[in-house]
Amino acid sequence: MTLTVLMNAGPWLSVPPPGYGGIENVVATLVPELRRLGVRVVLASVESSTLPVDEKIAVFPDGQFHALQRPYNQVCGVSQAHLSGVVRALHARDDIDLVHDHVEAVGLATLAAMGPDAPPALHTLHWDLAKHPELYGNLDGGDRVRVNGVSASQLARAPEALRAHSVGHVHLSTPLAVDADRHAPVPKGDHVVILGRINPGKGQDLGARLAHEAGFPLVLAGPVGPYHRPEDLAAAGDEARQNPDVRFFHDHVAPYVDGDRVRWVGTVAGRDRDDLVASARASLFPLRWEEPGGTAVVESLALGTPVVATARGCLPELIEHGRTGLLTGVEEELGDLVLAAGGLVLAAGGLEPDECRREAARRFTPARMAQRYLELYERVRQGAAQP
Ligand code: UDP
Structure with missing residues (x-):
């Protein structure tokens, strides 16, 4: 059975990024390898993303990086509009086996709030979490919502509540x-x-x-x-x-x-x-x-x-x-x-x-990173399948 993953790269930059873009570079490296391994990828990003995928979901025509310098509530507005698009798409279909989320801590809460109808989710942590515990708040998604870090030291510094939801860490690989x-x-x-x-x-x-x-x-x-x-x-x-x-x-x-x-x-x-x-x-x-x-x-x-x-x-x-x-x-x-x-x-x-x-x-090869993520997807899906 083909695994279909909704990959959320967020609304800030296109994928691959035009220059700077740590998270977007990781997604651009990971997705081709996953597809080589037979995974169907639906990319939630911006319309101008050129990464070859099986399907694309976009709310904004192009990257909203410039909006990050605006007042905080406007930043949240961009983020929320993107997430609403993702959630609308999830409500409208039942073929998504797993959401792999790279950006929105808020997105996890949204997913958790969708209840048992939401697909299981893996959120890759990209930040220094000791500084931003408030971003994650209550990850009340049971075993359906799990996190992984990008290094052991990052996870070791993460708030305890977050570590309890973790399924391991993956070193970032290098862009192709x-x-x-x-x-x-x-x-x-x-x-x-x-x-x-x-x-x-x-x-x-x-x-x-x-x-x-x-x-x-x-x-x-x-x-x-x-x-x-x-x-x-x-x-x-x-x-x-x-x-x-x-x-x-x-x-x-x-x-x-x-x-x-x-x-x-x-x-x-x-x-x-x-x-x-x-x-x-x-x-x-x-x-x-x-x-x-x-x-x-x-x-x-x-x-x-x-x-x-x-x-x-x-x-x-x-x-x-x-x-x-x-x-x-x-x-x-x-x-x-x-x-x-x-x-x-x-x-x-x-x-x-x-x-x-x-x-x-x-x-640090892309193939190794993709293989490791497939293992994590399996663990998240198995956890979600437990009664
Ligand atoms: N980068 C780039 N051009 C620049 C500066 C950075 O392409 O002028 C890329 C860099 O190659 C890397 C990413 O942006 O892929 C930065 O990611 P990193 O995880 O190192 O930093 P952070 O995400 O913390 O900003």
Whole structure:
């Protein structure tokens, strides 16, 4: 019997995402593998998503990422409209065996409220949950509604009530765009890269300061709030500062951005993103939050670039210190570790790009992630079938 899964990727970005998009990249990686394994996938996303699926449900024509900077009630409005579309679709049909939800904590409550008619649901946690216990509130769906995390450390930090509903964790895999086998190695340049949303938790301010102090060229890639290009941020007036990430950038990162030692290039996508990371001496993650899944960390390994990071969140699970990267609990050591890992000082040869690629090909393949999710789907469905 064919398994039909409703995959909820949410209303914020199309799938695959045009550039930045951690959750959407995971969905874009997972779905083709599931379909190869014979699963029918109904994707709940936005109309502009181009990922090949069996069927699509969409309320909005395109990604509503820009709405995330609006007041909270308007953000909730977008979220609720999307969810209502999903619930309407579920009420109208009976062929969905399981909902795999990636975005809406609220969606789980909605599903639970649908009663026994709702299909069983697996919700993949993508955030640092210790900070957002209120999002999950009462997960009163009995055994029909279960959660999984993206790393062991994330689940260990999750509120107790949530852990009680968990069915295990799955490491994020790498997007197909950086499939280790298909991306020929590119020559290394001199730069170090930080790939990710510009945000206090991702620590670009610390990275930029250390680049000046330790003397390595640093490229910052990623959006600042809803702004993807430096010229768009420059053109936005003072109103843009209502966004906390824009304020963080202006106050703590921009003072180090001199266009020479430290550059901010905005969001990078596709081949440009892969080349930027693959040609870097090291990927730096000066994290100040407990990184839950670290898609960009795994991508860096797949692209043959060693990782230097604060040992927070899932980093110790993903990186083997001394082989695929260097980790430290002391922020001020990061600058020296970047020089050593990247072979940027005479005394150090640097870590081996091939070791990183091998590790990614061994542990973080899309096929492995899909296989693991199929097992979790089975466990959720069995749990839901118990009287
Ligand atoms: N990303 C991108 N271009 C950028 C910055 C980020 O394509 O300029 C992608 C990156 O490759 C990764 C995702 O966005 O796939 C970020 O996911 P991650 O889990 O690392 O960060 P978070 O979801 O916490 O923002």
